[in-house]
Structures are given as structure tokens and as C-alpha cells.
Amino acid sequence: MSAELPQPSTTSLADRVKNILIQPKDEWGRIDAEPATVAGIYKSYVVPLAAIGPVAGLIGMTVFGVRVFGLSYRPSFGATLSTAVAGYIAALIGVYVLAMILNALAPNFGGQKSEVQAMKVAAYSCTASWVAGIFQLIPALAWLAILGLYSLYLLWLGAPRLMRVPQDKAATYTIVTIVAAIVLFFLVGLVASSVTSMFMPRMPLPGGTLSVG
Template identity: 45%
Template sequence: MVMDILARARNLLLSPSAEWRIIAAEATSVERIYRDYVLYLAAIGPIAGFIGTSLIGIDGARIGLVSGLVLAFLRYVITLAMLHVMAIVIDRLAPHFGGRSDFLSAFKLGAYGMTAAWLANVFTIVPALGLLAIVGLYSVYLLFAGAPVLMRIPTMKTPIYTIAVVLIGLLLNFLVGSVLAALLAPPFFPG
């Protein structure tokens, strides 16, 4: 299974056009994609973040182990839930851009499109290298390359569709982050 995950990630990063065609033809399910791919790659960020903030720290400052574990768990659960929400967004927007509505294809696009971002989270293990996680922006290109294949978005409308999906994703992440920051701020979540 690990080899399948690595092969899929490598192929998406190095030859996304060919890999998207393979993904489009695969008979699978949302549950299988979660179980065989997402659960592993989505864990990279929370684990790396826990190591970086609780064990290594920034300029010697670290958060407590319990707080770090709770935050890592919350981040993981939110990542899994946000993927599902983004698949709904991808699916519902597609017809407005000349594409088709197909939730499984939308979920494939969201899940596999996040590959670069999830892998780039490894840099957060060392907080000083966290800025290197910007290479995860390649996921925007993966979304762009996969949208015409999976959602049948016309080539001329793919850039604006991609921008719309990314902006909605950023807005949702901001809103969820703001709510979490408010809920986890002292005195509700003592260090």
C-alpha cells in the first residue's frame, strides 16, 4: 500500500496529465480514497506541526505536549472534514463553468489535488524551514490540470474555475481557523 501511495504521489507531481487520466478511469469510492490515500498524506501536516511546535519549537519556545497533541488531532480531523466540504464545492461549481456534476470525480480532484500541499507540510517539522512549504502551491496547478479531466470543465473556463475553487477554499480555511483560534485561546485552552 505504501508503494501505491508513493507511486500515485510521484506520478501526480511529475506527470499530472497522464495520472489524472488514470485517476478518472479508476473505479473507486470516497471511502476507499480516504482509507488508501488521504488518511496517510493528510496526517503529514499535523504530525510535522506537532514535532515542530511541541518538540523542536521556534526560537526555543514550544507548546506543551498535550496541547500539541490536541491541536494535531484537531488539525487532522478538520483536514479530513474540509476535504469533504471542498469536494462539495468542486462538484457544485462545475456546472456553473460548463462542467459536469459528479461528486466522486470532485472528491478525486480534491483529494489527489492536495498531494503537493500535504507533502510540503513535511517542512514544518523544522519551524525555521516552514516557509519552504510554499512549494505546496503546486496543488493549485494539480487542481487546474485535473479539472478538465475529472469535472469536464472546458479549457477556456478552467483558470477561472480553479481560481474560484481556491478562493472558496482559502475563505473556508480562514473561517475555520478563526473559529478555532477563538475557541482555543486562553482561558478556554490553557497551555
Template identity: 30%
Template sequence: MRQNFEGMDISFSKIVAEVKQLILKPSEFWQEKKNSDGDRTTIIAYLLPFLLVLALVVFVGEFFKRTDFFIEYPLLKAVREILLFVLAYIIGVYFTNELIKTFGGEKDIQTARKLVAYSLTPLLLVSMITGLFPFLYVVDILGMYSFYLFWVGAKELVTLPENKAHSYILITIVVNFFVFSFLSILLSKLLNAYY
């Protein structure tokens, strides 16, 4: 199945192959991405199907979990998930790019986009599982694999002075984790306050 949306090539089999390689062989994956173009449309073509499937499974999971069959809360919960990951991506790219300069490297927005988008993959996959089956919340711990993927990717893609590379990676992971956690809590509070 392949769709084209204004220059975006969205192929299910291509995304599955990329996810498989990212999860199972992260070093090889990042070496390939180092030499490829990480433009905005490529990243959107990668993330868009994840976000759509995530919204669908969260909607279905919430809808069938409820005793009343009101559509409003499941719909808002699905929108919350999309907002969470879109904002986490945008803010994560900003901080990942800005911190490169802080640690003595040259800013590279393409590299920051690749790092953040592909590192979000385990979190997206885990969110799909827990969205459809909320009682499996313990599998959320598997989302921590995102940090490892970011670590491996940053070592491969980001050019920094040798003595500052590890500090950059660690600080960036902490900042992105804080951003994701803050957004998750904030959006949950807003959802609960509204509903």
C-alpha cells in the same frame, strides 16, 4: 508494507508511486485517474496515511520545540492539523461539485473527490516539513503547486462547455483557497484561545 482496513488497501509503496507520478507527471496521473474508480474508500486509503504522518510530525515538532515537556499543546496542534485537512477536503469537495453545475456541467461527486484529495498532496507534504521543522515556514510557498495540480486535473476530469471551463477552474481554486485559509486561521485562533 500493506494494511487492509475494511476494504481499504493502504500500501506505502503504492502511495509513494502515486505521489511521485502526481508531482512529476500530473497530466499522465490525471489521465489514469479519469479512467479509474475514485470511490470514497480509495480516497480515504490515500489520505489517511498522510494525515497520520502529518499528525505525528506536527506533534514531534511541537513537542521538541517547547522548553516545557507538556504534551497537551503538541497534541492539540496535531489534532488541529488533522481537522484542517479533513474539513478542507469535505468543504472543498462540496464546493467543487456544486460549482460544476453552476458553470453548465453535470455534478460528479467522484470527480470532485479525486480533484480535491489529490490536489491537497503538495499542501500535506509541505505541512509535514514545516510541522517537523517550524523554522522552515518559507517552504509553505511550495504548497501553491496544489493549484497547478487542480488546474491540470480539472481540465482533464471535468466536462464543461468550452467557454466556461477556465472560469470554473479559476473560481473553484479561489473558493478552495479561501476555505483552506479561513479554516486555518479559525482553527489557529481556537487553539490559541483554548491554550
């Protein structure tokens, strides 16, 4: 008998985003039960959603530029595009590394290793942070991206359940994972900032425009 390949989820992208944000406990149950593949999750969910922040930032920087202490600097499109691409690549790599952390830690807390389940947790728990990236459309509202911290709560709900960690060890497993995730995203942010600084130094490069007021 030939093994059946996992069937893709019938839940639309918009419905999955809405449900994981509004009713995460119920949605984690559906996510846990549905068949999936790592590649499928990446293609149908991670790739489009991880692009929200970089694309929004690209548009925001191109239209509004950067404003600090009364000075407005609008970098060249090439510099802004390079920054967006670097941020996007960092997000794609970050979610994979988070899945590896989830999978590696699970057995230490009585859980079960599963690359697919770990990728589900990593991808769907990042939903809030990716969606919050839309605020980069208007640089003055970029600070609202802090709402993406809701992703930590999503991780708290989903990680123990999908990785089959016993209830008595669930809290410890999730806390350790969250700490690792915070360190991971801090490092990803550092890399993205370093790349950004290469294209946006203190003095504007040719191709950018500087204005006062």
C-alpha cells in the same frame, strides 16, 4: 445482472504521490479513468497524507518548541497533541468541503456533477500541500510549507478534466474554484490557529517550559 463494485486503484500510495507531483498531466488521465469510491479515496489517500503536517508539527513542537525574539517556549505534550488533532480534523473536513464546492460549481460551467470525480480532484490536488507539511518537523523551516501552493496548479489541471467542464469555460471554472478553495483554506487555517491559541497563550501554561537564548 448485478452491478459490479468499483475496484480499488492498483497504484501504490507512494507512486501516486510521486506521479501527481512530477507528471501531473499524465497522472490526472490515469486518475480520471480509474474506478473509485469516496470512502476508498478517503481511507487509502486522504487519511494518511493529511496526517503528515499534524504529525510533523507535533514532533517539531515537542522537540524544538517555539522560538520568537530570542525566547523559546516548549508547550506541554497535551497542548501540542490537541493542536495536532485539531489541525488533522480540519484537514479531513476541508478536503470534503472542497469536493462539495467542485461538485456544486461544475454544472454552472457546463460540467457534470459527480461526487467521486469531485473527491478525486479535491484529494489528489491537495497532495502538494500535505507533503509540504513535512517541513513542520523543524519549525525554522516551516515557512517552506509555501511550496504547498503547487496544489493550486494541480487543481487547475485536474478540475476541468475530471468534472467534464468544456474547454471554453475551464479557466473560469478553475479560477472560481481556486478562489473558493483559498477562502476555504484560509478559514480552516483560522480555525486551527484559534484552537492553537487556546493551548498556547502569550504566557506559558503550566506544563510548558520557557527559556531565553
